[in-house]
Amino acid sequence: NAGVTQTPKFQVLKTGQSMTLQCAQDMNHEYMSWYRQDPGMGLRLIHYSVGAGITDQGEVPNGYNVSRSTTEDFPLRLLSAAPSQTSVYFCASSFSGSSYNEQFFGPGTRLTVL
Amino acid sequence: AQTVTQSQPEMSVQEAETVTLSCTYDTSESDYYLFWYKQPPSRQMILVIRQEAYKQQNATENRFSVNFQKAAKSFSLKISDSQLGDAAMYFCAYSRGSNYQLIWGAGTKLIIKP
Numbered sequence: 001n002a003g004v005t006q007t008p009k010f011q012v013l014k015t016g017q018s019m020t021l022q023c024a025q026d027m028n029h030e031y032m033s034w035y036r037q038d039p040g041m042g043l044r045l046i047h048y049s050v051g052a053g054i055t056d057q058g059e060v061p062n063g064y065n066v067s068r069s070t071t072e073d074f075p076l077r078l079l080s081a082a083p084s085q086t087s088v089y090f091c092a093s094s095f096s097g098s099s100y101n102e103q104f105f106g107p108g109t110r111l112t113v114l
Numbered sequence: 115a116q117t118v119t120q121s122q123p124e125m126s127v128q129e130a131e132t133v134t135l136s137c138t139y140d141t142s143e144s145d146y147y148l149f150w151y152k153q154p155p156s157r158q159m160i161l162v163i164r165q166e167a168y169k170q171q172n173a174t175e176n177r178f179s180v181n182f183q184k185a186a187k188s189f190s191l192k193i194s195d196s197q198l199g200d201a202a203m204y205f206c207a208y209s210r211g212s213n214y215q216l217i218w219g220a221g222t223k224l225i226i227k228p
Contacts (some may be wrong), residue, residue, distance in 0.1 A: 011227045014225065026130045031214050033214070033215070035216075040220060041217070041220055042118065042205060042207070042217075042218025042219050042220050042221060043205070044218070045209075045215050045216070048215065050214070058215060082116065087210075090159060092159075092212065096214070098211070099147055099209040099210065099211060099213055099215075099216075100147045100164065100166060100209075100211075101214075102161050102164070103161070103214075103216065105158065105159035105160075107156075107157060107158055108157045108158075
């Protein structure tokens with residue numbers, strides 16, 4: 001099993017550009033989520049999904065879109081990048097049923113917006 | 115709203131000694147879970163230990179154990195026989211029983227002195 005994979009590992013964008021961060025898991029997990037990590041702060045939830053076709057907003061959803069067409073993939077789209085979106089982005093997945101279930105994290109994407 | 119507070123931005127310990135990292139949380143829920151995650155310089159987020167709020171017995175995982183004080187809303191992590199590989203950021207996190215969203219503390223940087 002590859003676990004949770006994220007691409008790219010690093011990305012530099014100019015203000016106003018759009019891009020998609022890719023996330024895939026091969027563990028047949030129903031629950032997937034996106035977090036951002038900023039210096040001096042804990043991770044903050046952007047969007048999450050409890051299954052294919054179902055998504056919902058987290059704590060900081062503005063400027064980001066998601067979709068979940070398959071169980072395996074959960075891409076995060078930045079519509080018009082802003083310097084405030086400079087951050088490290090993590091994708092996570094777990095089995096549903098209980099929030100006690102371990103969440104597995106991808107290696108992260110470091111995004112810089114100039 | 116639930117919050118998680120880690121009051122120690124940085125801690126250091128001599129190799130082979132014991133260190134305790136502090137975490138407090140605020141919630142009005144009765145059904146919830148608490149977690150400690152480790153993030154080494156590789157950036158990979160790794161689950162260290164977890165606790166179910168309804169269990170009075172403190173969780174243990176090899177050299178890692180917690181001191182869960184439900185009334186005080188405290189959830190500290192004890193690392194015994196510290197090793198160089200324990201050097202990392204440690205994050206405390208909370209989730210409600212029926213909600214998969216993790217709420218994170220700001221983290222504690224643990225330094226191991228050889």
